[in-house]
Amino acid sequence: MMKTEPESPAEPRRAGWLQSADQAGCRDRIWKLGLLTGLKADDAGAFTPANFERALVLDRLIELHRPARILEIGTGRGLGCLSMAESARIHAAPARITTLDFLPANAPQRWPIEIGGERKILHASRDEIWSRHIDAALTEPLTQIAGPTTRTMPALAREGAKFDLIFIDAGHDLYSVVHDLTYGVKLLAPGGIILMDDFAPLEEFGLGTCVVVPQARRFFRKVETFPTEGLVFGGAVQPDAPRGMVLLSEPIAQDVAVSRVRLLAWRLAGFILRLCHAPQFFPLRKS
Numbered sequence: 001m002m003k004t005e006p007e008s009p010a011e012p013r014r015a016g017w018l019q020s021a022d023q024a025g026c027r028d029r030i031w032k033l034g035l036l037t038g039l040k041a042d043d044a045g046a047f048t049p050a051n052f053e054r055a056l057v058l059d060r061l062i063e064l065h066r067p068a069r070i071l072e073i074g075t076g077r078g079l080g081c082l083s084m085a086e087s088a089r090i091h092a093a094p095a096r097i098t099t100l101d102f103l104p105a106n107a108p109q110r111w112p113i114e115i116g117g118e119r120k121i122l123h124a125s126r127d128e129i130w131s132r133h134i135d136a137a138l139t140e141p142l143t144q145i146a147g148p149t150t151r152t153m154p155a156l157a158r159e160g161a162k163f164d165l166i167f168i169d170a171g172h173d174l175y176s177v178v179h180d181l182t183y184g185v186k187l188l189a190p191g192g193i194i195l196m197d198d199f200a201p202l203e204e205f206g207l208g209t210c211v212v213v214p215q216a217r218r219f220f221r222k223v224e225t226f227p228t229e230g231l232v233f234g235g236a237v238q239p240d241a242p243r244g245m246v247l248l249s250e251p252i253a254q255d256v257a258v259s260r261v262r263l264l265a266w267r268l269a270g271f272i273l274r275l276c277h278a279p280q281f282f283p284l285r286k287s
Contacts, residue, residue, distance in 0.1 A: 027232060030055040030083055034233070036133050038079035039119070041112035047119045048235035053228040054197055055083035057245060058167060059091075061195065066093040067164035071156075071187060073149055073180050074170030075101035077111060078126055078134070084167075085138040097142050098163070100153070100170070104146035149176070153183035157258070162189040169197040174270035177208030178215075179263060185219055185256055194248040199225050202241050204277045211273070213246055221250035 030052055040050035061067075062084060070088075072081045081099040088095035103109060111122040111129060122129075130139055145152050149170055166184045170176060177196075184194050199213070200206025217223050229243040230236025237243065275281055 026056060026059050026087075029086060030059070030079075031233065033083055033086070034079055035114035036129065037077040037082060037113075039112040039114060040235075041119075041121055045121075047112055047114070049233040050235070051197070051229040051243060052079070052233040053231055054169070054245065055079055056232060057195065057228060057247075058084050059087040061165060061193065061247075062087040062093050062095070063091045065165065065193065066091065067095055067192075068093070069163045069165075069189065070095050070097040071161075071163040071166045071184075072097060072099040073153070073166070073168045073184070075099040075103075075126070075144065076169070077109070078130065080167055080169060081142055082130075082134060082138050085141050088141070089137065095141060098145065098156075098161075099142055100145050100147075100149060102146070102148055102170075105144050107146075149180050149183070153180065153187070154258075157183060157186050161187055162192075163187055164189050164192045166192065166194045167197070168194065172198055172205040172208055174208040174211055174273050175263075175267045176270075177212055178266040178270075181212050181216065182258055182263065185251070185253075186258055188251055190251070190254055192251065194220075196246040196248070199244040199246050200238070200241075202238050203243070204274075206243060207273060208270070209246060216246070216248050219252055219256070220248040221252060223248055 031049075034049055034052040034055065038050050038052055038055075039047050041047050058080060070084055072084070075081060081097050084095065084097055087093075088097075105126045108123050108125050108128075111124045113120060113122055113129070115133065126144075166188060168177070168180050168184055170180055181194070181196070188194060196209050196212075198206045199209045201210050213223060213225065224247040225244055226247075227242040227244040230239060231242065
């Protein structure tokens with residue numbers, strides 16, 4: 001079970017910790033992992049850190065709560081799950097991490113990376129990069145499950161799986177976020193916490209997370225939103241309004257049921273939301 005340590009009045013809120021705490025050692029560890037598994041490269045070949053700060057937040061949560069069972073929704077190239085495995089080792093949290101992704105571990109993907117001081121773009125799989133450049137001790141506690149979350153998360157729920165920490169960072173459209181949060185609540189252990197990435201009101205892909213926050217307040221006593229991207233490592237897409245995260249803690253309901261019919265309605269709502277971003281549908285135009 002997860003050990004929960006209440007924050008003292010003198011301790012800064014987790015939302016403010018990222019900007020105020022001294023975290024040089026953690027920052028160096030995550031920077032090195034990020035260069036291997038989290039770089040972003042645009043069409044012009046410019047490389048930037050893609051919200052490496054999310055790994056700092058995950059490290060802090062593992063330090064505070066010592067979760068034993070962790071679920072990551074959206075493996076990507078592995079910055080989240082690998083940094084959590086390293087954090088668990090450092091903070092003596094006996095964590096096992098289940099990580100879900102649409103792509104199997106042996107599927108090649110576009111992979112911006114820095115190796116030996118050289119930045120380049122490879123076409124490689126997680127199996128290839130992890131086996132060559134990642135400490136095997138970090139991959140040992142990981143269980144990778146491939147497939148869409150519409151299949152993998154209901155399967156975990158049917159098995160009765162429960163997790164102390166759930167990190168949601170997969171599909172960013174409204175339906176995907178609603179689906180993953182819905183099943184995330186279903187899979188959450190008593191006293192568990194959920195961290196959601198990509199709270200970005202000014203960007204289309206971030207609206208899914210923004211829309212579900214009011215819904216999340218019905219199921220959690222504490223809902224914190226806070227900026228992350230670029231605050232430590234730089235590279236924010238919107239420096240004046242950096243992308244952020246949402247932390248859900250103190251769950252209210254322990255026994256919840258998923259309505260698949262209502263999920264279908266949210267799929268329709270997601271389609272309508274995408275239309276709202278099409279400039280030809282907006283009732284104002286330049287004369």
